[in-house]
Amino acid sequence: MSASTAAVADAVDTAAAGRRRLALRPGTWVTWGVLTFFLLNLTGVIATVLLNSFGSRWFDSWLPGGWTSHWYSDAWKEFSLGRVLGVTLEVTLLVVAISLILGVPAAYALARRDFPGKRALNLLFVLPILVPPIAYGIPLATMLYKVHLAGTLTGVVLANLVPSIPFVVFTMTPFIEQIDPRIEAAARVCGAKTPTVLGRILAPLLLPGMLAAGILVLVRTFGMFELTFLTSGPTSQTLVVTLFSAVNSAGIRSTQSIDAMAVVYTGSMAVLLLIALRFVNPTQLVARSAD
Amino acid sequence: MTAATTTPTATPSSPPKRPALRHRLAERGVDRTLLLVLPGALALLALFCYPFLYGLQLSFQPTHGGVLGDYQKFFSDPFSRKSIWATFSLAIPASLINVGASIPISYRMRRDFRGKRIMLAVLVVPITLGTVLTAEGILEFFGPAGWFNRTLHLLGLAASPMKLTMNYTGVLLSLIISGFPFAYLLTHSYLSGIHPSLEKAAATLGAGWWQRFRHITLPLLLPGLLTTFSLTFVMAFAVFPSALMVGDPDGHTHVISIEAYEAALERFDYAQGCADAMIMTVLMLAVIGALAAARSRMYRGATGGKG
Amino acid sequence: GAPGSSGAAKAAPPSTLASTPSKPVSLNILDVAGNLQLTQPILDAFKAQHPQIVSGITTSTGTAPELAPKVQAQQQGGNVQIDLVLTGTDGLAAGIEKQLWYNLKPYYDTFFPGLMANYNPAAASMASLAQDQGIELVVTPSGPLLEYDPAKVATPPTTPDALLAWAQAHPGKFQYAQPRNSGPGRTFLMGLPYLLGDSDPSDPTNGWAKTWDYLAQLGKYAASYPTKTSATMTAIAQGTAWMIASTAGWYINPRATGTVPAGIKVVKFDNLTWVSDAQFGVIPKGIPADHLTAVLRLLAFALTPEQQAVTYDQGYFYPGPAVKGVTLAQAPAASQQVVQKFGDPDFDTWTSSGPIRNSLPAQAQVTAFDLWDKKIGAAK
Amino acid sequence: MTAATSASPPSPRASAPRRPDSQLGRLSLRGVSRAYGAHTALHPLDLDITGGEFIALLGPSGCGKTTALNCLAGLLPLTAGEIELDGRRVDTLPPEKRGFGMVFQNYALFPHLTVRANVAFGLKMRGVAKAEIERRVAEVLSLVQLSEHAAKHPAQLSGGQQQRVAIARAIVTEPALVLMDEPLSNLDAALRLTMRGEIRRIHQDFGLTTVYVTHDQEEALSLADRLVVLHDGRVSQIGTPAELYERPADPHVAAFMGYRNLLPLRVSSVDGSTVVAEGDGLRVVGTAAGEPLLVGQDALVAIRPEDLRPAAEGESAVGEAVAEIVEYHGRVLHVEAATAEGRRLHLKAHESVRPGDRLRVAVDAERALVFRSEGALLLEVETEAAGVTAQGEPEAQAS
């Protein structure tokens, strides 16, 4: 990789430039070394799980002793993955839809207006991302029990909205800020009323942003363990919680079928990720302009 | 929220009263557009603030002892008190390693090269792995008979397998695997926000690469690094499932979230669980606040080419 | 300071129940013992055979420590969502202490005629732990046993002293998991007082002097104590441990599923006193009468000999059946094959040769675990 | 030096053959003003605009031009005052009801719509029939010479083309009034010149009434029938290009109109409108402009560089200065010279002048305007401030 960075433009280079690159070498080597080491380990971590899920058994050896796919059917049956995936899908889609409906307008107002109390409001929208989910999840679960929503799908969706709404707000903000307010003004001057401005001008322009935010919330909700764990019941568990219970609950379970479930989980995430990366730059998955 | 919709108070001086108020509010940015934040804000008030305050209030109603009974209990029981140490001793090294490694790597990766986007995409993968797969993978890969130890053995680097799982190291590894890419991508985006012409300018002024880094890039990057540190810290501080799965939850990785979880959901002592959660929040916010304070004392302006 | 508090927990059970729910109900079953491994086929069969009773069965899994708080929270919220809990002695006892389960005695005559008489001796003995607040479903004499890799251990120890000597000769190669979280670990712990001749095997605090002393010795040479049994299984599978504490179920099942190589062998201590283990179905107070009826019908169904035979399973809780006269020959063919292939031919003679004792009551177990943590675990 | 005769301005400017009638009779602004909190961005503005006129709002950055335009468009509510269109009050109408057209500084094209759809947008909003829309859009696009780009998206167009789309979009609805906010400021010099011509041509051809905001006096002078010069939210002067160019009402307007020499002197004698001002070794015989002057008062004398010429033999000179910087501007040289007392003079020279040459300069009395000075330091401050604000706010802090 380091060769390709250097190669492109500087193919016909002067001696001086060559000398300068030479001087940078140790640092470059260390850097790429660290990165390669990290990626190798990462690959190893993923690959062992993947291989194990297809291995009939894997003891003291480099590779499994035989190959099979029955762990997947086992896991599917044992953990009722069909139902769990259905619930997961239902929860995530609801969370995405609701957090977009609540988050996008809020993001719009926050991005476009300066008003007294905006700092407090911003804080309200930042805190749920900063405070550890366990810390507010425990009282939230307690409250949901009181109102008979704990253990229900509704309860899980409500809990997951807490980090998702802020996430939509902060993902959307740069997208909204990119849109020149004068475009809205132009539409108005052209005779467009508010609904038309929203529907014909803003919505199409914000669509990439909403897709990005939606997919990111989808990915996050799919993987949100703590809140779902604290608030879900038997019929409202998502895949990640089932996966955790499978690892942690009593009983003898073959690691292979757990790994098979983990692969199903990661596979679904990877698909979502690939879709997400079509709309957003990788750095946007973690970075946002709002901090 | 705001007085956007309240009835106008009489303003005797100006004859057209209604427009004047609307105008005065509009001047301060208050108009009907603001109603748009209302649903989202109300949802968070109901689902975040209210439960949080409810938990706070609950934490002052312990089953035994006075108002502060549960807080006293937390701090007087050495086992629970030690969870603070366990949390910090994981979160701080993990964040330092993640941010520290991100700096040189993003510094090198600034130039454009073929495959950069793919490289970045690969780095996003761990964020989506999920704690369970990461934990399983760590157990298997770094375990005594895992590829990691087998490779060490093959290379003659270790006589007996290193114990890297079910202990502090395991959790640290999982925090690095999930946290490093996150820190890297953030650092990368902060770094690419620094206009390359600044370093070029420094070069024409006689600064070598180290001086350019030391005097120009680093100071400009520092606020971003602090933010990155804060966010990685937040993630590491909240560590929960992996502390259970690849750690030693009754010992060195008995972090504060486990303490809170056990109090509330294994001992059915919600008051204690809430008190633990409050302690956790306060500690976390204290660290974030300190970092933010440090950050506010630094240069935080534009890092584009222009001043 | 518990969230809300309603009278649901104190609600008296309905005194009379119809024999069939007014309309088919959907049941939520929580398994905190791994019991579904054995009983899932029974649930499926019940659902298939009694659509007029259940319209659906949802199962989920959890851990025993979470059980009581979860049920308690639901009961106090007046919103009990769990109709049946499948639990070991730990969850059972925690609920009894907090009065979370229905007393089922009033329904014995209607739903479980001749219940106690039908249990085999080991099961009958264990059933007393339920104090009529749970229906025992399966039982196993459990252990303690030792599993070893014959490629590395030529002659396995058969006495505690021999084990200690072997561990001393092979430091770090003997392993058992933390008793609090591991069946084999706790069976090993509860079996030692009998093997060592301690003064009162039922009193961990005052009667286990030899045991604690022995474990402290052993701790010097044993490998570290993992939090889960499966870690010890992995260790022996991967060759990092050569000998581990085990039980009948843990010996057969992982080898059958391929988690542990089939070549691993088991050995029993001389003069072994078995420590039995059992699993129960308990019903949280506060579920609707129709659900209660359905659950009771389900539990009764599970105790029929045909269904009990299913619990031979893949040796997971070997043998499994709690009811008299259910033999391996009645079990499904696949089950028979597994047990024949991966079980030890001597198992049946072993279990009939030694005395079988109940495992400690839950409270005493907790005491024992705390002591172990303090005296043994903390020393590592 | 040649005595350039002032060209008489082409007063009723437009006379293109196919010029249609204006949609608008008269637009009246009465005391229109706007405050942002405590800061008054636009002090009461009175202005009557006749159909077909081209009005330029001119002034430095931050003087309130955009504010005024947005008030007209309805994008900003007024703090006070009213706007009447042919006797009908419009200031209470939302922008979409006013029926004006507007061209924004950065064009504000709808990026997701094609050129054609951008232009058609306003007609669609008005519910014009489809066939009619097509016809009118095609007509306007051909007028702005963009017919072959109709299917493109704005991002695929050059700056000048985008500019023309913005104009087309604003005029396709045949609005009573077209508002333009610095429409050329994002273009480079050459293109700005070309587009300036286009705008004037479209204004004439379509019979538009146009209010045009700019901070470029050359642009304003060359385009407008009438100019409104704003300063700090207040009107400094309203007049035709020639009026402003020849008779600026105050030193601000003068500075804006190219009177680059602004000399703070003291009035030494007054004779009717002829005033003599002296100071620092300089002596100017000039014409009183603005308010009457008294002997002894501080004055500000405004002279264009092209009006300062070498003094003839025996002629009384303004003063003597040494050329410091000589810039070549093709046919003329621009000279910056300093007097012994350090005063800087800007002048144009047609002969060869070199740095270091001593120059005796003179000015015709009617070319030197003498204003009453509102404090001697004002000039300095003013020049500096222009430097600061002209650049606009420093980049917003990223964070």
Added chain:
Amino acid sequence: MTAATSASPPSPRASAPRRPDSQLGRLSLRGVSRAYGAHTALHPLDLDITGGEFIALLGPSGCGKTTALNCLAGLLPLTAGEIELDGRRVDTLPPEKRGFGMVFQNYALFPHLTVRANVAFGLKMRGVAKAEIERRVAEVLSLVQLSEHAAKHPAQLSGGQQQRVAIARAIVTEPALVLMDEPLSNLDAALRLTMRGEIRRIHQDFGLTTVYVTHDQEEALSLADRLVVLHDGRVSQIGTPAELYERPADPHVAAFMGYRNLLPLRVSSVDGSTVVAEGDGLRVVGTAAGEPLLVGQDALVAIRPEDLRPAAEGESAVGEAVAEIVEYHGRVLHVEAATAEGRRLHLKAHESVRPGDRLRVAVDAERALVFRSEGALLLEVETEAAGVTAQGEPEAQAS
């Protein structure tokens, strides 16, 4: 119309009294060129720069100006050629070793350092003693009139002030050569004028040798001793301002130098250097420029607007045209007129002209330059292309 006499250019321009000696004797570029992959951004460039000279690199966007400057600064390695500074080869040195000063288009001020620290940076890097640094920074800051802003951060300064900090930073180390990349392009018109003067003054006062990149011909003409006009990475012409202004080497340079009328005609007769070109009802008697012409060849006739004047009675006119757009520019009017055949002519008028007036225009033969046409369509294409590329890339699509 007045026949403006061409001013003779002030050749050895500088002669300020306290002018120090230049640090540089001679800088030679030999075949300096640079390619990006297959695209050659800069074709071999030969140039000798003498100490104290002010050289402007002039050309439209994308012509390779920045590339050339970056090659000089060492920020971009050369593809071929060498650079010698007083006989010492410097093109192999990294930028930090060359000791040149550079002013970037966007200033590239260090935003986290105060003005003082920005200026001191280069001295600090060279390990100059603290007291000495302080002295020299103070001196330079007072020279650029920023002493009272020394403690501010760049973001707190106006554009012009930032500009001056950038210059101060580049010159404080007394570099052999100062490189400036469009330093004024981000400023508004008024400030640009002021800062232009400053740059020239600093160049003189400090005895600098300066290479200045711009796409603004007026700026280049007014500042530089010598201009290098680039076109598509190749040198079109190198010469003094007057040479370029009066004798552009090709139509590109002419267009750049303000010959706004570029008429594609056909050569009808050649007599020594006097050429007659005709077409579309126009007839121009002009002077051959560039390569020699033959009768019947396509030619491009370049005339400045200010050189087109009303034909005198009986004088043979270039042609007749109807005024279409008349712009008021103070003392002169700018007229755009169209011939019956649709040709557009740009001219300046000092008398009153109104749209619709018929004009007979003439030009002095020596003011009309006749170039051999490199294809008749070239002009059209060229003008359009300038419009497109001058704006730079169209705004990036928001999304």
